[in-house]
Amino acid sequence: MVKEKVEFITGNDAVAYAVKLARVKVIAAYPITPQSPVTEKLSEYVANGELDAEFIKVEGEHSCLAAMRGAGVCGVRTFTATCGPGLMYAHENLECVHRDRTPLVIAVPNRSYSSLFPDYTDSMCEATTGFIQLFVESAQEALDTTLQGFRIAEDHRVLMPLMVLYDGYVTSHTGATVRLPSQEDVDKFLPPFKPYVVRVDPSRSEYIQWERPGVPLQEMEHEMAMTNAKEVIKEANEEYAKIFGRSYGDGLVEPYRVEDADVVLVTMASMTGTARQVVDALREKGKNVGLLRLRSFRPFPAETFQELQKKYGFRAMGVCERDVTHGCNYG
Amino acid sequence: MMEIRIHGRGGQGAVTSSKLAGLAASIEGKYGQGLPFYGFERRGAPVEVYLRFDEKPILISSRIYEPDGIIVLDPILAELGNVVARGLKEGGFAVLNTLKDPEEFEYAGKLSKIATVDATGVALKTLRAPITNTAILGAFAKATGMLKLSSLEEAIKRILRERFHKPNIEALRMAYDETQIKEM
Numbered sequence: 001m002v003k004e005k006v007e008f009i010t011g012n013d014a015v016a017y018a019v020k021l022a023r024v025k026v027i028a029a030y031p032i033t034p035q036s037p038v039t040e041k042l043s044e045y046v047a048n049g050e051l052d053a054e055f056i057k058v059e060g061e062h063s064c065l066a067a068m069r070g071a072g073v074c075g076v077r078t079f080t081a082t083c084g085p086g087l088m089y090a091h092e093n094l095e096c097v098h099r100d101r102t103p104l105v106i107a108v109p110n111r112s113y114s115s116l117f118p119d120y121t122d123s124m125c126e127a128t129t130g131f132i133q134l135f136v137e138s139a140q141e142a143l144d145t146t147l148q149g150f151r152i153a154e155d156h157r158v159l160m161p162l163m164v165l166y167d168g169y170v171t172s173h174t175g176a177t178v179r180l181p182s183q184e185d186v187d188k189f190l191p192p193f194k195p196y197v198v199r200v201d202p203s204r205s206e207y208i209q210w211e212r213p214g215v216p217l218q219e220m221e222h223e224m225a226m227t228n229a230k231e232v233i234k235e236a237n238e239e240y241a242k243i244f245g246r247s248y249g250d251g252l253v254e255p256y257r258v259e260d261a262d263v264v265l266v267t268m269a270s271m272t273g274t275a276r277q278v279v280d281a282l283r284e285k286g287k288n289v290g291l292l293r294l295r296s297f298r299p300f301p302a303e304t305f306q307e308l309q310k311k312y313g314f315r316a317m318g319v320c321e322r323d324v325t326h327g328c329n330y331g
Numbered sequence: 332m333m334e335i336r337i338h339g340r341g342g343q344g345a346v347t348s349s350k351l352a353g354l355a356a357s358i359e360g361k362y363g364q365g366l367p368f369y370g371f372e373r374r375g376a377p378v379e380v381y382l383r384f385d386e387k388p389i390l391i392s393s394r395i396y397e398p399d400g401i402i403v404l405d406p407i408l409a410e411l412g413n414v415v416a417r418g419l420k421e422g423g424f425a426v427l428n429t430l431k432d433p434e435e436f437e438y439a440g441k442l443s444k445i446a447t448v449d450a451t452g453v454a455l456k457t458l459r460a461p462i463t464n465t466a467i468l469g470a471f472a473k474a475t476g477m478l479k480l481s482s483l484e485e486a487i488k489r490i491l492r493e494r495f496h497k498p499n500i501e502a503l504r505m506a507y508d509e510t511q512i513k514e515m
Binding site: 006007008137138140167170171173174175176177270271272273274276277 | 350353354356357358361363365366367388389390391392486
């Protein structure tokens with residue numbers, strides 16, 4: 001029987017709680033709205049002794065990622081949260097993280113560049129940086145996915161960094177009923193981080209350069225890791241369901257009322273809740289509509305969409321996005 | 332699903348009232364959602380918070396346009412029907428901080444129930460500050476029976492700092508006792 005505690009907390013607090021349960025060892029952070037409550041809560045946990053971690057206050061997100069890379073190559077579990085312009089400012093170091101094969105986890109309450117409200121400009125800008133990107137619908141899923149995230153990223157078949165993405169304000173600042181797992185159960189799901197190789201001894205200061213294959217071979221390795229990640233995401237989703245009783249589709253895509261659907265809407269993150277209600281309302285009127293929620297944006301599960309289309313036979317998919325790329329008719 | 336819109340002014344504790352109500356519902360085994368509408372908030376400026384209760388997880392995340400009921404923490408806002416009663420469902424309810432009689436509100440006609448209480452007076456007596464959130468929750472509990480006083484007290488103990496427990500529980504109970512309910 002799973003032990004859990006029910007609380008009424010925001011998505012940000014749910015993520016911070018998950019990070020504590022994950023026994024993270026290094027947190028580097030710089031404040032930015034709407035992320036700040038995550039790392040504020042974590043600094044409280046560290047200050048009052050609930051979390052035994054190093055909390056590094058950095059002067060910006062670029063340094064934040066540099067600090068995390070350092071911690072990552074020393075072989076410890078590492079976390080930060082950032083979003084919007086902060087995430088973009090970290091871009092240069094984000095791009096390096098997957099080349100180190102350090103499985104960092106970053107929580108991103110999505111935020112527009114030009115306003116405080118949620119759109120996906122920030123995370124889409126970083127979709128090519130080798131990060132796994134899992135978009136979540138609710139505060140509960142943000143907690144669950146943060147725990148799954150460490151397990152997925154640290155899996156030796158993957159060893160790629162990961163972002164947990166949820167909508168700024170809508171999920172980050174909305175109070176919700178959230179089931180908090182016990183430390184005992186989380187320890188069963190998420191073992192301590194076993195680095196594939198520890199490359200740096202932090203007690204010695206030295207310039208390091210490790211052997212890496214040439215760029216084409218590197219890129220092939222990363223591609224294999226991302227392909228493996230699809231299976232590992234599915235496994236983590238299944239294992240999590242066995243212990244905690246919650247799962248999200250197959251981990252990559254979550255279908256909703258797609259049986260006999262003629263057309264389906266493809267959504268991401270918090271807009272899905274509202275879309276579910278619309279699907280229910282249209283179904284009541286006899287319209288055969290359904291919904292596919294894309295959870296894993298990177299790796300992108302194109303074959304899962306194809307399989308679902310074959311299985312359910314819907315004629316068309318409409319995509320609803322919180323993002324726009326100007327000049328190419330789509331987001 | 333029950334959808335309620337909370338109206339208050341910055342500083343009266345509207346957001347905290349949604350946290351208390353949401354936690355109380357969670358303690359009772361229900362699901363809650365408290366969605367503050369973020370604008371440029373300043374002390375004294377009108378604020379809105381959307382509150383939902385359900386027996387199953389709540390996934391909708393839109394604002395509430397047609398509430399089943401309203402909770403108003405401020406006596407002047409309560410009189411602005413075009414603000415607080417917009418979209419309010421026929422046969423809905425209102426829980427108001429006011430010294431006026433229920434019939435004096437222009438929107439009373441379309442409601443099934445109005446609960447009134449001098450939440451400002453209660454807050455000044457108990458908290459010595461016009462923070463009306465816990466008082467209005469006492470009125471809400473009495474008017475609707477949707478939340479138990481005991482779970483609201485538990486929520487106060489879990490969310491507020493210890494020195495605020497006693498006066499807020501006092502405000503909750505005093506408002507519960509003083510609330511007048513008028514079936515329309």
